[in-house]
Amino acid sequence: MKKTTSKLKTWMKGVFVSSLALTVAACGSGGQEAKPADNSAGGQSGTAAQPADSSGDPQRLVIYTGRDKNIFEIVLPKFKEKYPNIEVETLEMGAQQILERVRAEKANPQADFWWGGTQSALATAANEDLLEPYKPTFADKVPDLYKDPQDRWYGEMLLPEVIMYNSQVLKPEEAPQDWDELIDPKFKDKIVIRNVLPSGTMRTIYSAMIFRQGADTPEKGFEWLTKLDANTKEYTQDPTNLYLKLDRQEGVISLWNLQDVLIQSKKNNHPYDFIYPKSGAPILVDGVALVKGAKNLDAAKKFMEFLMSPEMAAQLAKERFQFPSRTDISKDELPDFMKNLELKPMELDWAVMAEKEKEWMQHWDENIKGKGKK
CATH class of the missing domain: 3.40.190.10 (Periplasmic binding protein-like II)
Known part of the structure; x- marks a missing residue:
């Protein structure tokens, strides 16, 4: 791509x-x-x-x-x-x-x-x-x-990938405003992540985090993910368990796709809101x-x-x-928030992402997951 x-x-x-x-x-x-x-x-x-x-x-x-x-x-x-x-x-x-x-x-x-x-x-x-x-x-x-x-x-x-948070715990200004804020020590044990390898959403987000640090030098991206792992309290088995952890405030921040955040908050009455990262989103x-x-x-x-x-x-x-x-979908047929929401795309080479994703995610699973706190 x-x-x-x-x-x-x-x-x-x-x-x-x-x-x-x-x-x-x-x-x-x-x-x-x-x-x-x-x-x-x-x-x-x-x-x-x-x-x-x-x-x-x-x-x-x-x-x-x-x-x-x-x-x-x-x-x-x-x-x-x-x-x-x-x-x-x-x-x-x-x-x-x-x-x-x-x-x-x-x-x-x-x-x-x-x-x-x-x-x-x-x-x-x-x-x-x-x-x-x-x-x-x-x-x-x-x-x-x-x-x-x-x-x-x-x-x-x-499907934009965004930062999701529990709005009963955090005010909008208290949530991470961009990707690099996620590795700030103040968010240690406040982050829960849906298990990465089975999820296309999470594999894309994690691969994007590596790519943005430099695809030719993935070590920088791996270092960033190690810091994120240090702040991650738990990796949940599936989306249902992710929502459960956020609802119980066992974690208050996650990374997820915007559509699901909106569905869970507006349709299913979960206390979620989102931050669209300032530097852009995959x-x-x-x-x-x-x-x-x-x-x-x-x-x-x-x-x-x-x-x-x-x-x-x-x-x-x-x-x-x-x-x-x-x-060719008429603007009159779209909801108001969709007409007015400005989404900044992260600059990504999807061909490189597709080529490297398996290798990068295998390295993350074998060498980073659960090891950031050590």
Whole structure:
């Protein structure tokens, strides 16, 4: 992926008035162990190119996803209403876990659709020939920065990574205002982190922290992460446990994606707020793809078209705070905070991030995690 440029900033400003961007991962937002999800569904009209399914033959669609159930409850019922003959099965897991599973199943793919993956994970999968090329009807509505040049994956949404804190404990001015404040000794044992390796969100944040110190000299980034580890009280198994720790004030600061912070605070009544880092934030592309060799490719294509339709994108922006990657969503269809929020992107080379992430995260896991306090 190309380095973030002024073109990116100009596009974001045009879409959301300010320089706005995002995408859910769910990658980042995911990370729980694989398990069948509630498959109840329903529907709404998608793109004009996708008429209602009138076929009497039942179809099956298996989705591996890093997305949260609060997204399913909007999308899947509407899809089922539009395509009543398609039975959907979802398995939830972290973005990295999806990559590993699709890779392991290459000879006999079990999934049809990948919903919620970082650009790093999706680019890796594309390079390993795990994804099916498909040029959707909305291809020209997604900027080049947010899609694979060979149509093997598309960004669904843009997802800024921010500093999250418990607003019952800290005032906005008391929370860290930028990344480097996180390693200030005054925040020792006040930070809780979602377990890094299974989470696309956390792998992206940690890789960005290394890159910003200099990709050619990752030792500087490793030193920074060692200091962060010294301030980290605990690494939680999954997002649910992360929220529990923050609610109990066992930790009051974390690093997370903006969409989930907004969902947990505005929809689920958790006492969370966020600081958008002054120096800029990694803006993750949360994407979708068809699995190569999928047994239900036609159903997977229908789901991609439906999920990425303007109607669905606008509804998810309003109800689930998703920042769409499509440039043709009317500003009138977006919530006010999305129109006015100015998001400064961190300058990152995503190609380098994708290439180095596995090596960097392995080093962190083996040499830094839990050792910063020693």
